[in-house]
Amino acid sequence: MDHIIHWFLDPFQFEFMRRALWAGLAVGAVCAVLSCYLILKGWSLMGDAISHAVLPGIVIAYVTGIALPIGAFASGLTCALLTGYIKENSRVKEDTVMGIVYSGMFALGLVLFTKVETEQHLLHILFGNMLGINDYEFLQTVIISLIVFVIIVLFRKDFLLYCFDKSHARVVGLPVVFIHYSLLILLSLTIVATIQAVGVIMVVAMLVSPGITAFVLTKQFSKMMWIALAVSLTSIVAGILVSFYIDGATSACIVLVQAAFFIAALTTSRLKNRARLSSGKNTLIAN
Template identity: 85%
Template sequence: MDNLIQWFSEPFQFEFMQRALWAGLAVGAVCAVLSCYLVLKGWSLMGDAISHAVLPGIVIAYALGIALPIGAFISGLTCALMSGYIKENCRVKEDTVMGIVYSGMFALGLILFTKIQTDQHLLHILFGNMLGIQDFEFIQTVTLSLIVFAIIVIFRKDFLLYCFDRSHARVVGLPVVLIHYSLLVLLSLTIVATIQAVGVIMVVAMLVAPGMTAFILTKQFAYMMWIALGVSLSAIILGILISFHIDGATSACIVLVQATFFMLALTFTKLKTRMTMLNEPSPATNTRTSH
């Protein structure tokens, strides 16, 4: 028992581990609640698109000497607006449009990345650097996460109705266009906050895995949000602990824990469905009982 307690407590004796934990919990919470809406709306690819599309904005911001999050936010929002405009003005499906736009912007970012002389900081944007997050980045990450989390919680019913049935939301008088672009802005802000910790490559898992895990476990949205929160925060804590003890990449460990939770939830759901089917009386048994 003492060894188990030490396994959990030892990493957080260090200040950089404590800072990584709080930053991870902040981004984990906002990604969890937002992922529920993305899964319900079918926007999982949108998170992937914007997370990759921020790269050219980050590189350009670095070259101009301005704050990287500003470039990331502008680039991500540009990707979202371009996708919406193209979808509204041609017959191409939304997932195809997003694939074209985000792959093009990510390719542009890679070209700029190789041409501009940079230090290791931009590599942290790609792969994350939760354990090495600086004071300014920590404050920025936590602040953005708390702002987005609060907005989502306050307007959760409006977002839910829009994601569930856009036509019904319009009928009851909700500003569906404003809600649509508000979700895109919140998604862009969340990605800007999250890439400081887990990086561009891993952020999509943070925005999909918690909601998907909760979605297969419950059909009630309120429970779905609580389950997603539990999954995301638990994965953050376990991922940080595992990365410390095995000396591995923190963001990768967090994503692997989330993937494990998803597989466990899927297995549990399958077993529960099978047990329910086995316990149900067969039609032939019902017929004999009625006679």
């Protein structure tokens, strides 16, 4: 028993591990809650689009000397607004528009990235640098995550009604346009906070895996949020511990743990469905 306790606690004797843990829990909580709405709304690809679209904003922010999160937020929000504008003014479907816009902006970011000569190692923006977060990045990540989390919790019913049935939300008097762009802004802010820890490439998994895992386990949205939170936070802790002991990439280990949770949830759901069907058949035969 003592060996197991030491296995869990020994890595967190180091300050950088404790900092990574708290930053990971902060982004994990907000990503879990937001992922439930993204799954319900069908915006999984939107998180992928914005996470890739922030790259040109980050590079431009570095060149101009402004804070990187400001550039990332501006670039991500531009992608979201541009996607909405093209969808509303053309016959092209939303997923197609997102594919075109985000791939174009990501390509622009890669071109700028390769042309910028810098002593700063910008690759952590792509792949994350969870164990190397400095004090400024830590505070920024925690504060942004906390703000987004509180807003989502306070207006969770309005967001739920909009994501579930936009027409009904409009009928009852909710400002659906304002809610639409509020969700996009919250998503952009979440991505800005998350890329400091897990990077652009892994952020989409953080925004999808907890919600989809909970979705296959329950049909009640309140339970879905609690399950997503549990999956996300557990994955953060387990991923950090695994990465410490195998000396692997922390963000990748976290995503792998989340993938394992999804596979386990999907398997459990299918076994329950089979058991329910078998029970129904037996009852029918008995009758």
